[in-house]
Amino acid sequence: MTLEKQSDRGRVIFVITILVGSFLLFLVQPMVARMALPRLGGAPNVWNSALLVYQALLLGGYAYAHFIGRMLPRHQFALHIALLALAGLTLPIALADVRSLGQGWEVLWVPLLLLASVGPVFFLVSAQAPLVQRWYALDESAGDPYPLYAASNFGSFAGLISYPLLFEPFVPLRQQAVLWSAIYVVLIVLVCLLMRSRSRLPHLAKQTAPSTANAGTPIGPERVGMWLLLAAVPSGLMLSTTTHLTTDIFAMPLLWVIPLGLYLLSFTAAFAERRATARVFTRTAPLIIVLAGAMAMTGKAGSGLLVVFTSLLMLFSISVALHGRLYDLRPDPSRLTFFYLIMSAGGALGGLFTALIAPLIFDWVWEHPLLVLMAAALLPLGGLSDWQQRIAGSEKTRLRALAVGMVIAAAVACGLFYSSINENWLWTTVTLFMLAGLALTMKFSHFAFVVILALIMVGRGALTHLSAYSLGERTRSYFGVYTIADREQDGIRVLTHGTTVHGRQFLGPKDRxxxxxxxxxxxxxxxxxxxxxxxxxxxxxxxxxxxxxxxxxxxxxxxxxxxxxxxxxxxxxxxxxxxxxxxxxxxxxxxxxxxxxxxxxxxxxxxxxxxxxxxxxxxxxxxxxxxxxxxxxxxxxxxxxxxxxxxxxxxxxxxxxxxxxxxxxxxxxxxxxxxxxxxxxxxxxxxxxxxxxxxxxxxxxxxxxxxxxxxxxxxxxxxxxxxxxxxxxxxxxxxxxxxxxxx
CATH class of the missing domain: 3.40.50.150 (Vaccinia Virus protein VP39)
Structure with a gap:
């Protein structure tokens, strides 16, 4: 057998292991949520607490993967296999018997219950992706380990989609837990095979650490901060897209699965060894964010599948572009686990902001347009084309063009707002494309690009919100966005929750x-x-x-x-x-x-x-x-x-x-x-x-x-x-x- 064939065979084992681990990780999340539903109830603050538990365990797993990387490789394998086997004693997964802490203490009790129920196995399985890549890189001739992360997220996507489509409709919960346990045993066997495949490496056989001669340049705080931002914005945008669509656009069952699935698939494209797909979405992302971002402030039910499709396309394009930029900024494989630790922290911060902080400080899903603007500020814009360089080659010319562009953009945005008042869809479409074209000609300036995008959002969506505030009031809680509107022409006060009317009362004394x-x-x-x-x-x-x-x-x-x-x-x-x-x-x-x-x-x-x-x-x-x-x-x-x-x-x-x-x-x-x-x-x-x-x-x-x-x-x-x-x-x-x- 040739050396090349041995290498391919060894790579297949690593790919399968990382696929199985990620599949288990995203299969267990909806499964445990389904188990806990009758006991905890359907309150969104319960699921926010659950989200934080999962994010904390994921961050902990990545930290564990980073810190055991300092150990000798043999010791890493031995420790991880031993901990996997020890955690397996808690299987099959079932809700732990954790007594309630009493009324008002759910914020502590729910995380304790979930940690006790699934914490050990979730913690260790979450460490699989960075660990497997780190072990793959032990063989310096194996090649770049980062593309394995694409396989990891494809496994995550498969686990997520398979639950509502295959497991929940056809397999009872108890059997789901047993099946998950069986796949967990397979994972342990695969990790043992990985250990065997690396046991013949010279530095592993001699009980020495792998070489760090090619560790690369030191990683500065600016680079770490950029990693955090590039991970946090897509994570937060994934959740805000779900909230925006289900709150004001299209309350479709299981819609939450689609943004999360696209978010996971974006890593598959962004971290792929072949860069063609990532380049296509990175180049088209500015155009997509300008056209689809116009709907980010839309708060009108009945907009239908068009807004759903464009919002999901925007989420995927932004995620691929920003995750692709993360991939381009990746460090040497010797710093791989640290890189993924920072990525996990960024994802947790994005989720924390969208799931817990935003509902407390905003009365509508304002985090969604805000995150779209942040994404626009981080997108690789590509700079000026040749014809733009000839027209605006000097800094002074660019400043003049920027000023003129801002004035034109403001005027066109006013026209867009006026056309939305009169429901003139032809003029709305024309002005929208005018603004989009203007934004794309301003690609030499992130500031101009973001400002024009903000003007498009305001021009397209401000009327809905002005009407809502002028007619009544809004309230936002963990349970949704409520709007109170007084329809004077009908003499009725209306309570709307998301896209659905939940009550009306006549205002007149006769029939109130x-x-x-x-x-x-x-x-x-x-x-x-x-x-x-x-x-x-x-x-x-x-x-x-x-x-x-x-x-x-x-x-x-x-x-x-x-x-x-x-x-x-x-x-x-x-x-x-x-x-x-x-x-x-x-x-x-x-x-x-x-x-x-x-x-x-x-x-x-x-x-x-x-x-x-x-x-x-x-x-x-x-x-x-x-x-x-x-x-x-x-x-x-x-x-x-x-x-x-x-x-x-x-x-x-x-x-x-x-x-x-x-x-x-x-x-x-x-x-x-x-x-x-x-x-x-x-x-x-x-x-x-x-x-x-x-x-x-x-x-x-x-x-x-x-x-x-x-x-x-x-x-x-x-x-x-x-x-x-x-x-x-x-x-x-x-x-x-x-x-x-x-x-």
């Missing part, structure tokens, strides 16, 4: 307490609540999951007891501070419980309610843990044997009727569905409500009391029952609606 949107008197929940006395007599005890604007409070009768469950304190403030008056005027003495409704109901006595209305969706997102068999059984426990549970299933992108039908088939409970077409003239929205009970007699009584023609049986298409151990939204996606875009 009339139920609106999904909760009209002919909706399923309206029929149940308005006939509560007839169904249960006076003093009915009623629970409402999801406060919203408080509309359902208007059905309360004086002798009835209402209890609301709301996860976001910001929503409760709208009802307690007079923004919406349903709760204050109709049910002022009702109790409101702040927290995840499922967890709160599980902790409360059984049979305390007679009717429970479940309406807890965030925009068009589906809280899976509130629709599983275990969750619905919790609702049934709360209302007792003859209680009624009304569940709101209106959704643009997911067909939820089969989910409830599967539960009824599996449990033997009776149930009916009410489809109400609404009446826009009265601000009533089309809605779908399913009412279930353990009592056939009570369902019959409901039909007799409210009218049989108002209800029908649920359609059963043979779907599987959602459980805490097994559920997937993919089989229920309305693909035609999704392809048409958000309407």
């Amino acid at each position: 307490l009339e139920p609106t949107t999904y909760y009209g008197e002919h909706s399923g929940v309206g029929l149940v609540l308005s006939h509560a006395d007839a169904l249960y007599g006076s003093g009915a005890r009623i629970g409402i999951v999801g406060l919203g604007a408080g509309t359902l409070a208007c059905y309360r009768q004086p002798d009835q007891v209402y209890r609301f469950y709301e996860i976001d304190p910001a929503v409760l403030e709208y009802s307690t501070e007079g923004v919406f008056t349903f709760l204050e005027e109709c049910a002022p003495d009702s109790q409101t419980v702040i927290g995840d409704a499922r967890l709160e109901l599980e902790a409360e006595p059984a049979g305390q309610l007679e009717i429970l209305a479940v309406d807890a969706f965030s925009s068009d997102a589906i809280p899976l843990h509130l629709l599983t068999k275990e969750a619905i059984e919790t609702y049934g426990r709360s209302v007792g044997p003859d209680g009624l549970v009304a569940i709101h299933i209106s959704n643009r992108f997911i067909a939820l009727e089969p989910v409830l039908s599967a539960f009824l088939r599996d449990s033997g409970w009776p149930g009916v569905i009410r489809i109400d077409q609404g009446d826009e003239s009265r601000s009533l929205t089309a809605s779908a409500w399913v009412v279930i009970s353990r009592s056939e007699q009570k369902i019959e009584e409901l039909l007799e009391t409210t009218g049989r023609d108002e209800w029908r049986a649920l359609n059963d298409n043979g779907s599987a029952v959602w459980t805490d151990n097994f559920s997937s939204a993919i089989p229920h996606i309305r693909w035609q609606t999704m392809l048409r875009g958000s309407q």
Whole structure:
């Protein structure tokens, strides 16, 4: 066998090992999140805490890889294999038994729970990418180790995509954990093979450290700072793109997977040994960021797939360009682990800013246009072309051109803003391309390029935000962006969460307490609540999951007891501070419980309610843990044997009727569905409500009391029952609606 063939064979082992490690790393993240959902609830601050745990463990793993690099190679292998085997004793992965620290201490308890559950294996697997590259570089004739990072991120992408497409729809959680453990054992075997492949190297056999003769020049703080920035901006932009699209543009299920997947794939292109793909995206990134960046301040639902596509293209182009610049600034392989340690720290900083800091300081997703501008400032612009050099060769000429360009840009941006007011799309398109062309001619100055891009953003998107602030107010919490708008022409105040209306109230004194949107008197929940006395007599005890604007409070009768469950304190403030008056005027003495409704109901006595209305969706997102068999059984426990549970299933992108039908088939409970077409003239929205009970007699009584023609049986298409151990939204996606875009 020739030396070249031996080298290729050895390289294959390293590629497979790094692929398997990265696959495991990005498979375990959604898997553990899915396991923790019923216990921790669906609060975004929980997942922010989880994100920080993963980022901290990743940073720790990279630090571990860096520091053991100072050891003799044999000792590195021995230590890492021993620690992998020791961590394997915690498998299969399951949630640790960590007692709650009490109300208000979730910020500490959630990280402790996740660290105890997955910390050891996540920490060690996260170290695989830099370690394998470092071990590859032990053979100085093996070549550049950095392209192996492309394989690492392809493995990460495969792990991420395979979970919602293959594992979640077809493999129950317990079997997922067992399968993950089996692949983990394979990883340990592969690391042992790596040790064997390097055992014959002369410096390893002689127990000496590898040569550092070619360590290169010292790394200064400016270079380290640039590494941090080039890693932080794409990481933050990946999260802000997800937030921007799902908040104001297109609340599509599983949309979060796409930006993260593109972010991971960008490393595959940027760190590839063949540079053609990276060069193409680096050269076109300035044009893409100018055209797509115009949408970065857009806050208008209904923009559809065009904005989604351009935003994702921009994210991928920026990520490839900036990660490609990182690759160009990489140090000698002897400093490889330090380089990846700084990269990991930058990624963590970008995630920290977007996931935790931005929601605290901004009332909208302002971090998104800010990160786009930061990316523009870091992009390699390519300098002046030959014709530009001839026109603006001297510094004085360039300054004059810069001043003239700024004036022209400001004037055209004003035209762009004016055209958006008049909805003149032809003029908008013309002015947008004029600004884009101007920006590209100013490539000799990053300052000019960023300023013109900012003017494009303002001209294209400022109107939406000015309208929002002039009509009402905005509030941002970990649960989303809420907008209050007073539509004087209709005499209505509207609460919008992301792209979805969550409540309306008439402003006039005559009809201000009339139920609106999904909760009209002919909706399923309206029929149940308005006939509560007839169904249960006076003093009915009623629970409402999801406060919203408080509309359902208007059905309360004086002798009835209402209890609301709301996860976001910001929503409760709208009802307690007079923004919406349903709760204050109709049910002022009702109790409101702040927290995840499922967890709160599980902790409360059984049979305390007679009717429970479940309406807890965030925009068009589906809280899976509130629709599983275990969750619905919790609702049934709360209302007792003859209680009624009304569940709101209106959704643009997911067909939820089969989910409830599967539960009824599996449990033997009776149930009916009410489809109400609404009446826009009265601000009533089309809605779908399913009412279930353990009592056939009570369902019959409901039909007799409210009218049989108002209800029908649920359609059963043979779907599987959602459980805490097994559920997937993919089989229920309305693909035609999704392809048409958000309407």
